[in-house]
Amino acid sequence: MFKKQIPMFLAALLIAMLVSGCLSGTSKQSQQQEPKKASTGGKVIKIASVLNDQHPANANGTFKFKEIVEAKTKGKYEIQVYSGNQLGDDVKATQNVRAGSIEMVLTSAAPVTGMAAEFMVFDLPFILTNDKAVDAIFDGPVGKKLAAKLDDKGLHLLAYYENGFRQLTNSAREVKTPADLKGLKIRTMENPIHLAAWRALGANPTPMPFSELFTSMQQKTVDGQENPIPTIYLMKFYEVQKYATLTGHVYTPFILLINSQLWASLPAEDKKIFEEAALESAKIERAANREMNRKQVDELKKVGMTITVLSPEQLKVFQDAVAPVYAEFEAKIGKDLINEFKQAAQSAK
Ligand code: TK8
Numbered sequence: 001m002f003k004k005q006i007p008m009f010l011a012a013l014l015i016a017m018l019v020s021g022c023l024s025g026t027s028k029q030s031q032q033q034e035p036k037k038a039s040t041g042g043k044v045i046k047i048a049s050v051l052n053d054q055h056p057a058n059a060n061g062t063f064k065f066k067e068i069v070e071a072k073t074k075g076k077y078e079i080q081v082y083s084g085n086q087l088g089d090d091v092k093a094t095q096n097v098r099a100g101s102i103e104m105v106l107t108s109a110a111p112v113t114g115m116a117a118e119f120m121v122f123d124l125p126f127i128l129t130n131d132k133a134v135d136a137i138f139d140g141p142v143g144k145k146l147a148a149k150l151d152d153k154g155l156h157l158l159a160y161y162e163n164g165f166r167q168l169t170n171s172a173r174e175v176k177t178p179a180d181l182k183g184l185k186i187r188t189m190e191n192p193i194h195l196a197a198w199r200a201l202g203a204n205p206t207p208m209p210f211s212e213l214f215t216s217m218q219q220k221t222v223d224g225q226e227n228p229i230p231t232i233y234l235m236k237f238y239e240v241q242k243y244a245t246l247t248g249h250v251y252t253p254f255i256l257l258i259n260s261q262l263w264a265s266l267p268a269e270d271k272k273i274f275e276e277a278a279l280e281s282a283k284i285e286r287a288a289n290r291e292m293n294r295k296q297v298d299e300l301k302k303v304g305m306t307i308t309v310l311s312p313e314q315l316k317v318f319q320d321a322v323a324p325v326y327a328e329f330e331a332k333i334g335k336d337l338i339n340e341f342k343q344a345a346q347s348a349k
Pocket of ligand 1: 049090106107108189209210226227228231252
């Protein structure tokens with residue numbers, strides 16, 4: 001019997017080797033399709049992003065970063081953008097940047113606040129309500145202070161890009177008041193404040209990675225979700241969501257992160273180029289995203305969505321309903337930080 005097992009074991013081993021050989025062949029192939037641009041032959045820096053190439057996050061953000069770094073370093077670095085969730089969702093990709101197996105990631109701050117709770121200040125509903133306030137935070141002392149919180153987490157923050165003001169969509173009915181949310185299953189990002197806020201509004205929130213969202217809406221395992229207009233339009237959410245309410249309840253920053261050790265190892269002149277490229281691309285990305293925000297509401301109407309604009313009184317009902325969430329998370333985020341954040345936002349002109 002023992003004798004019989006050996007050939008079987010060898011056969012199994014052979015099959016395993018063949019299968020893994022095939023698999024690595026496949027992954028090499030898909031790597032060869034990326035990047036689309038010519039190789040510079042320089043040190044490879046991969047950037048993971050969940051959104052597609054058309055979203056400003058990449059179209060005007062990471063691709064611009066790539067262009068500037070490669071030009072200014074004369075090809076010493078080759079920046080490879082892996083968009084469309086190829087390297088995993090926000091949480092997974094960010095963990096891999098910490099571990100060093102991916103060099104950079106562009107992630108929403110909300111799903112990775114487990115690493116630095118202070119970033120949850122952005123998730124407090126209605127703490128940011130206009131672009132000027134956003135820029136005052138990003139480009140002022142609060143943005144710097146928050147960025148520094150990542151230093152001992154294995155991550156260095158290079159720039160704040162914009163994901164944007166989040167708007168509610170669903171497939172069931174028009175939502176004008178929190179009462180309309182009763183019984184609706186709403187997908188949220190994996191973030192405790194978002195969950196608490198949707199519960200406070202009377203919905204039935206369920207956290208899930210972005211990559212699973214479209215199918216869940218299509219199969220009606222969730223009724224709705226919330227994301228900024230460019231995502232709703234460019235990811236074709238309108239194919240599976242009929243109603244949008246312009247709630248603007250939370251602002252989500254994109255943070256451009258690089259592995260700390262790698263960052264520390266770069267020569268000063270290269271660091272300077274990376275920083276300039278990050279800030280320049282951030283400026284362009286924010287502007288492009290805001291432009292899309294303005295234009296794509298009409299596009300969404302054209303493709304058949306019902307867009308609900310709330311009056312200030314109607315919006316206030318939502319604001320009042322989520323207000324208790326502040327007290328719940330105050331200790332975790334830090335009262336002083338919340339106050340400083342609010343002050344900087346309010347004094348922005
Ligand atoms: C993309 C994600 C996504 C976010 C979400 O990196 O999960 O809803 O808004 O667009 O971070």
